Amino acid sequence: MLTYLEARDQIRSLATSLPIVHVPLTQCVGQVLAQPIFADRDYPPFNRVAMDGIAIRIDDWNRGTREFHIRDTIFAGAETSTAIGPGECYKIMTGAACPSDVDTVIRKEDLHYTAHGTVLILCESVSKGQHLAKQGEDLKKDELAIPAPRICDISLVGALAALGIHDVPVYEMPSVAIVTTGDEVVDIDQQPAPFQIRNSNQYSLQALCAQWHLPIKFCQHVADDSGALSLAFQQAMQEQIILINGGVSAGDADHVPQVLQELGVAIVFHKVAIKPGKPLLVGVLPENRIVFALPGNPLSCFTTFKLFVEEYLHGCLGFTRERFQKVKLQTSRTKKSTLDDFFPVFRSPDGNGYRCKPNRRSGDITATVGCDGIGWHIHDKQVISENDTIQVLSLHPFFHTN
Template identity: 30%
Template sequence: MSLLPVAEAQARILALGRPVAAETVSLNAAAGRFAAADVTARRTQPAADLSAMDGYALRFAELPGPWTVVGESAAGAGLDTPLAPGEAARIFTGAPLPAGADTVLLQEEAERDGARLILAGEGPPRTGAHVRAAGTDFIAGGTLIAAGALITPARIGLAAVGGHGTLPVRRRLRVALISTGDELVPAGQPVSGTRLPSSNAPMLAALLGGLAVDVIDAGIVPDRLDALAAAFARVVDADIVVTTGGASVGDRDLVRPALAAAGATIDFWRIAMKPGKPLMAGRLGDAVMVGLPGNPVSAFVTANLFLLPLVRGMQGAADPLPRIMPATLAGPLPATGVRAEYLRGRWDGGRAMPLSGQDSAALASLSAAELLIARAPHQAALPAGAAVEILPIG
């Protein structure tokens, strides 16, 4: 079986996951979700011409004055009567301009004696100075948040000002994590001999923590077909089932045969990438099944490239794939082979520095990494200063 290119594997895994149902939630519960429909403004902002500064509302054509101050306009309580020629109104930031006014004179450029107001500085430079015109932020009926956009804190504020108290989003996903391997023991428990603390499940749960996901930790499953079958039966309500380990070609790599026995269909297996070749994906009942490698670095890299995009896609993200950025190398890199490579690196003076220790089980170098340097297959060696593409990680 030939190895699948990364981009094709990403497209196929995204096609496996259909967006989940939409629901309406309060603004306080919407952060981190993706909009299930366009959110349009129910009002215009600003609803009227507002002052951007404290000062005096007047007609620009009447500069340099003098004027007679006939009242004041405050936020939420404007001046009801229009200004006649030669009149001005005290005005505060966020207050509506009285009818007849078109400009604001800053208070530090004004001098007042009772009701008499005169210019005491350079004055406003143009008509409309220090005024926030009606509709300059958005107008009623305009799109505030496009379908598929991530609901960020700023977008929540925008929706609130636009007249919304709730938002349409995709429901939370249920993601089950199954760690396979006779050598694993739960994190924090005593370890003897060649056994290992299980690190993939807590690492992946943390990686999913920024998304609208409910993680189901199905525990550690030994390398036995009956144990794997029982584990799959326990997570039938999950939207995504993630296994780590057991997906390679060894005698004890039993995830594939266990999935076949459970009635799963495998869409693809093995990717032309390093680390992370033994990746598989398919469907297990109504769930998308993702088999990640057991080595922690491989699991981390493939989760960033495949699992997180799948989660974002099923939550309705318009652009679920990881963000690729251009960067400049701070150190040299050797030529690549037949697989794409994702090298751990860090920022060094604004440049991407490859880390030493790129072994797929080396968690110490992963913990120090700030980015992955992405390289295509069959690339020549690169010197320091060469252009590369990177994926930010955290």
């Protein structure tokens, strides 16, 4: 049986690059930028005025000139054909291009406009280049502006627009099939009998896929019957990622591993030394198709998706940073097993660390409610003491630049 780290490394080795497509800028939010973006020109493209006021030559100020004649008024988006002489200035607005014959801006609050068309500078000190954004100080032409991969979030849209990117190169996310299994499972709109449960995992998996913008092309629940499972799996295997839930352990009704092998799935591994989620199975098919057979208990299903399905996606999208982050756990925790143990955590109210969220084993349907991450209790450490540093996997997809 593989350790968690061995299974994770196997998943990483299976990741393959995704195709790149272009989507309109208005539709890119939540997708993953696939190619770096370079500046098409200097930014700012000119010496840009940062304050309403006047533009002068610092030499006039240094010679003692404090009253200036206004030669012209320049608005944002306009230019002037007028040149100034000694003791003259431009009245200029925020965002305007500063003419080359001036080098300093005095803000409106430090000025007094006289009745005879001049302006007095009231401040005592002036520095050359003040209130000017120099051409190219943000980006030089052809300089890397936005590295990839990274999530196209709200903050990125404005930058892409400013750079003239109207068709955004993003990764085309792989299609998904979801098959849940179990005679005891009924849909959520049905009243379950005393020995039945509602199909919460189907909706949990749909939500997890939606968070990654994965298109779900097939979704079906199947009873614990080899023939029915085979038919459903054959349909599901038309997609690139096949998520199967339940029927993967060692019980008499756990037919999933055998059916998958009969259908030609090459089993990469079955069972991992983790808790919850030990029965996890991962297999592959031709054309870079991958099967994740996740355990049926809600916390096991959720945890193995976060640990392994997202690890696979992480690699396919070209991210290389470690997904776990080191944090302080403010509560102690003890385990008896020698497995890597994963457990829900939430940020403490004081913001100085994380706390455990108690749960009643892997069948606890509310175990992850209100949580911010999954803590990792490593296999060779039986006790986590209060304020020890642990590693936590965020519940949000890990979209950072490399």
